[in-house]
Amino acid sequence: MTTTKGLASPESPGRVRTGGAGTSFRPEIQGLRSLAVLMVVSYHIWFGRVSGGVDVFLLISAFLMTLQFVSRFDDARPVSLVRHWLHLFWRLLPAVVVVLLATLAATYLVIPRTRWLEIFSQGWASLFYVQNWLLQKQVVNYYAADHSVASPFQHFWSLSIQGQVFILWPAIFVAAAWVCRRYGLKYRAVLLGVFGLIFAVSLAYSVYFTAAHQELAYFDTFARLWEFALGTLVALLLPYLQPGRGVRGVLGWVGVAAMLSCGALLQVQTAFPGYVALWPTLAAVAVIIAGQSGSRLGVDRILSSKLLVGLGSTSYALYLWHWPLLVVTLVWMGRDHADALTGTVIVAASLVLALLTTRFVEQPLRAWRWPEAKRRRLAVAVLVCLGVAAAPMVQFGYQQQVEKNLIAHQDADDNPGARALLPGYVDLVREGARTLPTPEQLPEDWGKLDGPCTGELRPADPVLFSECQQNDVGADAEKTVFVVGQSHSLQWLGAIGPLAKENRWRVQAVTFGACPFMTETDEVGDECNAFNRNVREHIRIHRPDAVFLVGTAAVPDSPDEDLTWGLDELVGEMTDQGVEVIAMRDNPRFSFSPSECAMASGVDDPRCRPALSSVLAESNPLDQLEGTFTGLSILDMTDLICDGGSCPGIVGNVYVYLDDNHLSSTYARTMTEALSERWFDATGW
Secondary structure (H helix, E strand, O other): OOOOEOOEOOOOOOEEEEEOOEEEEOHHHHHHHHHHHHHHHHHHHHHOOOOOHHHHHHHHHHHHHHHHHHHHHHOOOOOOHHHHHHHHHHHHHHHHHHHHHHHHHHHHHHOOHHHHHHHHHHHHHHHOOOHHHHHHHOOOOOOOOOHHHOOOOOOHHHHHHHHHHHHHHHHHHHHHHHHHHHHOOOHHHHHHHHHHHHHHHHHHHHHHHHHHHHHHHOOOOOOOHHHHHHHHHHHHHHHHOOOOHHHHHHHHHHHHHHHHHHHHHOOHHHOOOOHHHHHHHHHHHHHHHHOOOOOOOOOHHHHOOHHHHHHHOOHHHHHHHHHHHHHHHHHHHOOOOOOHHHHHHHHHHHHHHHHHHHHHHHHHHHHOOHHHHOHHHHHHHHHHHHHHHHHHHHHHHHHHHHHHHHHHOOOHHHOOHHHHHOOOOOOOOOOOOOOEOOOOOHHHOOOOOOEEOOHHHOOOOHHHHHOEEEOOOOOOOOEEEEEEEOHHHHOOHHHHHHHHHHHOEEEEEEEOOOOOOOOOOOOOOHHHHHHHHHHHHHHHHHOOOEEEEEOEEEEOOEEEEEEOOOHHHHHHHHHHOOOEEEEEOOOOOOOOOHHHHHHHHOOOOHHHOOEHHHOOOOOOHHHHHOOOOOOEEEEOOHHHOOOOOEOOOEEOOEEOEOOOOOEOHHHHHOOHHHHHHHHHHHHOO
């Protein structure tokens, strides 16, 4: 039985069925696969760009799979879908398990604990071929320049899409075969109709979705189906595409040149996977159609070389290894990208590991006949692979639950947080008390309210509604407070939420990431300006008792703090409407995570507690608005974030920051009592 794995090497790599009698080896396809993986690896590691090589892989995988199923139909050989799927994933999973386990081990040794929860969740998603859906849900920027902060499993997005198609495509082939036999239809013609429709609809959807939400479209399965469909259509039409020797030679060279230049010439950051992805896929189509040119000057002579053909058998493992090696190395070295030397070492190490994985894992298991004897044995083999990979992730989940149970029994005095900075504080933290939140939970420790916005305050604008949350205090709320701005306003919900609950305030948070509440400016994008216009209109319509915002903008590792753009105009606009404004001073921002630094080096390490004077202005910029507007109240909690001289990552056995610039919700909650006192003093409520 012949299978294909796309990024993986099929059992009979590059063999194309020519008829019932046998197969014809197409070494140039194996070389094309090698060229594509080398493009992916080199562009990722040395250039920090997307090459289009993955798109070529997707097309080749569908091309070979189509030839396989068409030949089965022509030979009247039955196909068991379940056995086919089990056989395929038995071939795919062993290398995945090896790389996944090695990556988890490297995570444990090298990567900070604050990233473990994300990495383990992506490990689960990768193992079950849904990584692209998870990345899409998280709106991951695949083009982010700093690869050290990426997930070491991020590259599994393409394998996940392939896995999904490897389930869908065979089902279509088998269903079409049944219909054709039942009604006497021509198999190739039916498949051309079905996959032609998939190609047209998926490409149209991909063009639209890429233009509307490129960062989401990149990981969208349906936005990629046209690439697989194109490979299938080429396989179906290949017998009718027989250009002359001269044309073959030109097609081959043009195709390879177009493939290699795609990532260098195109700004794929804002265009893939829409119509621009036709560039690398059509380039691969040209090479496939060119085939064996019969000319000593044809590009197929290079693609068919022993080096590229041999590398093709390790292309799957090479793709699996290169990305986690890159991410782990960058984290270990404290860099955001690989220089020429480091990149060369990573490429060399990836090649060695790929060769070892292919030689000692893939090939022996492929030659092992026991699992192939019966379907239930294949099922057992697949389940064993899944179980081996899942074991450390299950253990991690169990340890997290144990940790949560232990923390639940800690006394409030074990984690005073900001209360430790109040005058007269007496330290009652017990020896061995755990710091809150756990390092694994810290990156997700954001302030939040009870749920989405409903009722009379629900925003009419769909974008505002999607970013809106509110608490549940019933219809008889004493006050209504809107929290607006970006994440630096959102982080205060950890303290505002309990304060509102205690005083029966209705709180609605309408915030947008990286979009401070400002008047219109070229300093932010059109999306942010539109969002702020709609927020201002929302305030004008509903006239809350008060609007809470962060009114200054700190600069990482700098005292260059200033008022947010147009704050005085916004304050005047709202107070003229009878809406009070509660303006909070921004918290210090850094180029590193003080909490992670404290975990690694201890809270007393000077590197982990920069001087207050180095991260905030000497005086609060909001003070210049004092007395200018009736209804403006100014809050400054700096003395409960920094200890007067420095800004540590841990205060009162609580992590202060969840990253390099946002307060953890747990720490903000420890400021609730102090915030309440200052809020009432400032507003007179």
